Amino acid sequence: MATKASRSAARIMMAPAVVLLLGWMLIPLSLTVIFSFKKFLPLRGDRITDRGEGFGDFMWEYVRGFPTLDWVGFENFSRFVGSSSFWPSVWTTLVIVGGVLAITVVLGILLSLLLDQPMWGQGVVRILVIAPFFVMPTVSALVWKNMFMDPVNGLFAHLWRFFGAEPVAWLSEASMGSIVMIVSWQWLPFATLILLTAIQSLDSEQLEAAEMDGAGPLQRFGHIILPHLGRAITIVILIQTIFLLSIFAEIFVTTGGAFGTRTLTYLIFQRVLESQNVGLGSAGGVYAIILANIVAIFLMRIVGKNLDA
Amino acid sequence: MGRIQLKDVTKSFGDVQVIPPLNLTIEDGEFTVFVGPSGCGKSTLLRLIAGLEDITSGVIEINGEDATDVVPARRGLAMVFQSYALYPHMSVRKNIAFPLRMAKMGQDEIDKRVTAAAEVLNLTDYLDRRPGQLSGGQRQRVAIGRAIVREPAAFLFDEPLSNLDAALRVGMRMEISELHKKLDTTMIYVTHDQVEAMTMADKIVVLQAGNIEQVGSPLELYQRPRNTFVAGFIGSPKMNLISGAEAAKYDAATIGIRPEHIDLSETEGPWKGVVGVSEHLGSDTFFHIQCDFSDEPLTVRASGELTLEYGATVHLTPRAEYLHRFDAEGLRIE
Amino acid sequence: MARAVTTKRKTLTTALAWAIGLLIFFPILWTILTSFKTEAQAIANPPIFLNFDWTLENYAIVQERSDYMRFLWNSVILAGGSTLLGIIIAVPAAWSMAFVPSKRTKDILLWMLSTKMLPAVGVLYPIYLLFIELGLLDSRAGLVIVLMLINLPIIVWMLYTYFREIPGEILEAARMDGATLKEELLYILTPMAIPGIASTVLLNFILAWNEAFWTLNLTAVDAAPLTAFIASYSSPEGLFFAKLSAASTMAIAPILILGWFSQKQLVRGLTFGAVK
Numbered sequence: 003m004a005t006k007a008s009r010s011a012a013r014i015m016m017a018p019a020v021v022l023l024l025g026w027m028l029i030p031l032s033l034t035v036i037f038s039f040k041k042f043l044p045l046r047g048d049r050i051t052d053r054g055e056g057f058g059d060f061m062w063e064y065v066r067g068f069p070t071l072d073w074v075g076f077e078n079f080s081r082f083v084g085s086s087s088f089w090p091s092v093w094t095t096l097v098i099v100g101g102v103l104a105i106t107v108v109l110g111i112l113l114s115l116l117l118d119q120p121m122w123g124q125g126v127v128r129i130l131v132i133a134p135f136f137v138m139p140t141v142s143a144l145v146w147k148n149m150f151m152d153p154v155n156g157l158f159a160h161l162w163r164f165f166g167a168e169p170v171a172w173l174s175e176a177s178m179g180s181i182v183m184i185v186s187w188q189w190l191p192f193a194t195l196i197l198l199t200a201i202q203s204l205d206s207e208q209l210e211a212a213e214m215d216g217a218g219p220l221q222r223f224g225h226i227i228l229p230h231l232g233r234a235i236t237i238v239i240l241i242q243t244i245f246l247l248s249i250f251a252e253i254f255v256t257t258g259g260a261f262g263t264r265t266l267t268y269l270i271f272q273r274v275l276e277s278q279n280v281g282l283g284s285a286g287g288v289y290a291i292i293l294a295n296i297v298a299i300f301l302m303r304i305v306g307k308n309l310d311a
Numbered sequence: 312m313g314r315i316q317l318k319d320v321t322k323s324f325g326d327v328q329v330i331p332p333l334n335l336t337i338e339d340g341e342f343t344v345f346v347g348p349s350g351c352g353k354s355t356l357l358r359l360i361a362g363l364e365d366i367t368s369g370v371i372e373i374n375g376e377d378a379t380d381v382v383p384a385r386r387g388l389a390m391v392f393q394s395y396a397l398y399p400h401m402s403v404r405k406n407i408a409f410p411l412r413m414a415k416m417g418q419d420e421i422d423k424r425v426t427a428a429a430e431v432l433n434l435t436d437y438l439d440r441r442p443g444q445l446s447g448g449q450r451q452r453v454a455i456g457r458a459i460v461r462e463p464a465a466f467l468f469d470e471p472l473s474n475l476d477a478a479l480r481v482g483m484r485m486e487i488s489e490l491h492k493k494l495d496t497t498m499i500y501v502t503h504d505q506v507e508a509m510t511m512a513d514k515i516v517v518l519q520a521g522n523i524e525q526v527g528s529p530l531e532l533y534q535r536p537r538n539t540f541v542a543g544f545i546g547s548p549k550m551n552l553i554s555g556a557e558a559a560k561y562d563a564a565t566i567g568i569r570p571e572h573i574d575l576s577e578t579e580g581p582w583k584g585v586v587g588v589s590e591h592l593g594s595d596t597f598f599h600i601q602c603d604f605s606d607e608p609l610t611v612r613a614s615g616e617l618t619l620e621y622g623a624t625v626h627l628t629p630r631a632e633y634l635h636r637f638d639a640e641g642l643r644i645e
Numbered sequence: 646m647a648r649a650v651t652t653k654r655k656t657l658t659t660a661l662a663w664a665i666g667l668l669i670f671f672p673i674l675w676t677i678l679t680s681f682k683t684e685a686q687a688i689a690n691p692p693i694f695l696n697f698d699w700t701l702e703n704y705a706i707v708q709e710r711s712d713y714m715r716f717l718w719n720s721v722i723l724a725g726g727s728t729l730l731g732i733i734i735a736v737p738a739a740w741s742m743a744f745v746p747s748k749r750t751k752d753i754l755l756w757m758l759s760t761k762m763l764p765a766v767g768v769l770y771p772i773y774l775l776f777i778e779l780g781l782l783d784s785r786a787g788l789v790i791v792l793m794l795i796n797l798p799i800i801v802w803m804l805y806t807y808f809r810e811i812p813g814e815i816l817e818a819a820r821m822d823g824a825t826l827k828e829e830l831l832y833i834l835t836p837m838a839i840p841g842i843a844s845t846v847l848l849n850f851i852l853a854w855n856e857a858f859w860t861l862n863l864t865a866v867d868a869a870p871l872t873a874f875i876a877s878y879s880s881p882e883g884l885f886f887a888k889l890s891a892a893s894t895m896a897i898a899p900i901l902i903l904g905w906f907s908q909k910q911l912v913r914g915l916t917f918g919a920v921k
Contacts, residue, residue: 023757029775138897287769413822
């Protein structure tokens with residue numbers, strides 16, 4: 003509902019954001035796709051241009067599809083999947099994502115129910131619970147790794163010795179559990195905060211009506227609160243999945259991908275930057291993009307529905 | 312000067328035509344009310360005149376000049392919105408001064424005009440408050456103040472009273488009418504409330520589905536409705552509309568008779584009916600009487616003193632000189 | 646209507662909630678405490694909770710050794726610059742979508758969201774390569790742009806949901822009052838949306854501050870922010886708990902404080918307006 007003049011103004015004002023994001027999406031994406039079909043090992047002398055080094059030359063080669071690099075068809079894709087580290091990395095990714103989701107959603111529901119109750123100092127407790135979310139990933143990884151999980155001087159080691167147990171070398175002996183724990187600690191506030199907001203939007207008259215109808219606390223939870231939370235839980239799961247699929251710093255800082263903690267993201271990172279096998283890594287990147295998009299479609303459906311309301 | 316002319320104006324949203332070709336002239340100084348049920352296109356029509364929407368085809372002239380492609384700000388019109396649309400972050404003074412500031416008027420002139428407007432509207436004591444600190448009626452007055460400082464060619468009001476409570480509404484109705492008398496400027500007023508239309512307008516435009524059903528003075532519309540829609544819409548309580556065999560006796564598809572034009576008798580009269588609900592207003596009493604020839608009960612006005620038992624049988628006599636006759640298309644038969 | 650709750654029950658809930666809250670907060674608390682200990686006390690067994698010799702020595706050493714201020718300054722520039730740039734680009738876009746919606750508005754919004762979901766690692770090498778070609782590797786300018794781009798969808802979305810709560814009639818009133826588009830944005834929309842814009846700025850500053858994929862992979866020395874500074878402590882020679890704690894505290898303190906202010910807006914921003 004507007005005039006032609008305001009509509010054309012709107013188009014102009016939207017343009018910078020749209021053009022920038024379009025460029026941000028299409029250029030790197032197309033490069034990844036091109037490289038995934040190429041043999042590209044910079045350390046073995048593969049160069050994307052045999053002339054100068056300027057950006058103009060780069061764009062020229064880009065437009066021509068980087069003729070100095072050999073096309074290898076789907077070889078990178080099959081090699082990436084066929085490598086001995088692929089399936090373990092998929093498994094690791096699934097365990098981390100699944101484990102963190104399960105922990106944060108279940109604890110998040112319990113915690114948000116608790117925080118919704120009347121109590122003294124609710125605001126302060128809320129702040130305490132939310133705080134981990136604001137800690138940068140490298141800091142939380144480092145703090146957990148050294149000050150808590152260090153097998154000699156870590157707080158857990160002290161605690162274990164106090165009870166007469168042998169301290170555990172957490173990040174090497176129970177690496178997966180440790181990482182799931184660290185990441186859950188970071189994401190529990192997010193789940194709690196969103197679920198708490200959702201609970202608070204529940205009309206208390208609904209609960210009172212259910213109580214009048216003879217529903218006990220458990221029934222009220224099962225029949226009124228949980229269904230009301232359904233959408234918020236879905237959103238928590240989807241958004242966390244997107245972020246968890248690409249956790250990086252936590253692994254980079256703690257294990258560096260050792261002890262069976264190499265996720266798909268980390269595997270691609272190693273292929274691309276550590277061993278500089280760009281073609282192989284790019285093929286992995288394409289897989290990761292497809293995987294993320296599958297999750298994204300579900301999330302967008304929900305968010306999109308909300309737009310109409 | 313504020314003569315507004317609409318020539319073959321149409322408006323479509325996508326494939327849906329909400330205003331079919333429409334012609335209308337609003338004379339300088341006239342208080343014109345657009346009235347109709349919700350969704351009849353009256354607000355859209357106002358927004359077309361304001362320039363907040365483009366017209367799909369046709370021409371809008373303001374004072375004889377083509378204003379079709381002129382931006383809202385340059386049409387010389389001021390608008391009072393349903394929600395008042397006050398700027399919440401500005402004081403009342405700044406709100407009223409805003410259009411003058413936009414016109415790059417000198418500060419002295421702005422102060423003078425704002426002071427004058429505040430006096431007219433009894434807002435002098437509130438000039439430094441924020442809109443959030445005002446009552447509904449005061450907000451309404453600020454919105455009007457913002458409109459009058461510009462000394463526009465015409466004022467546009469979009470259901471300005473619908474957010475006020477009933478008592479305040481009557482007061483503001485008077486104030487707006489008073490303002491019109493004082494300023495003698497063209498005003499176009501949109502409402503769904505036919506009481507507002509009847510009490511304020513020089514000229515009423517009745518709209519339905521984007522079509523003009525009738526244009527005329529309040530009394531013209533009341534006394535000589537052009538069709539059954541206008542007949543049923545104007546007047547409260549509504550005109551009784553009867554179709555079928557009883558109407559055929561008068562050579563019409565439908566006949567209409569207002570509640571005050573039916574005489575009530577316990578003993579004789581051509582229409583026999585049973586008394587249903589009675590509404591005692593003190594000055595008048597409205598009886599709803601179920602007659603055998605009509606599905607709907609007829610509404611009959613009687614003096615405030617009269618009471619009738621629920622279920623009692625009565626006789627009704629319509630006054631022939633006030634009977635309206637309509638043909639099969641619903642148009643008035645003279 | 647809230648119902649009266651027995652004091653006994655309220656006391657129980659309070660105790661439980663505080664216990665859990667402190668448990669969750671404990672790692673942060675412990676880090677802050679340790680930062681004021683000597684290295685020997687930091688690893689003492691049994692651990693010392695409060696009665697240690699409070700010292701600021703660690704902070705001084707960290708600053709001296711690693712030039713903490715330089716990393717801090719980089720973090721401020723990267724987070725602040727990318728947020729500011731993002732807001733400047735996003736305000737007009739969000740205005741368009743909120744007040745002049747077209748049939749495609751919804752698609753554009755969802756598409757913007759989808760770019761946020763592109764896994765960073767999938768485009769790591771291309772961006773790395775482009776940065777080399779453009780001479781942007783380890784430059785603040787390059788990272789400001791990247792951080793702006795990854796957060797732009799969130800900024801547009803947050804502003805969009807805030808703008809949608811501003812009644813369109815107010816902007817139309819401004820138009821009727823003779824305001825040009827620029828004046829409408831400057832005098833009416835922006836002042837009215839200040840609370841929304843402020844929370845958007847806050848949340849995006851936090852997200853940019855904590856971003857730890859691009860900042861780790863695209864910086865080396867000159868443009869490295871606090872995320873990279875902290876990551877450098879993961880090497881074994883940096884393993885001194887008290888200094889590690891001091892460095893960590895300095896890296897998270899500013900953002901913890903900002904974060905507490907933004908907690909209400911956090912939900913809306915992180916769920917793209919789907920939960921309010």
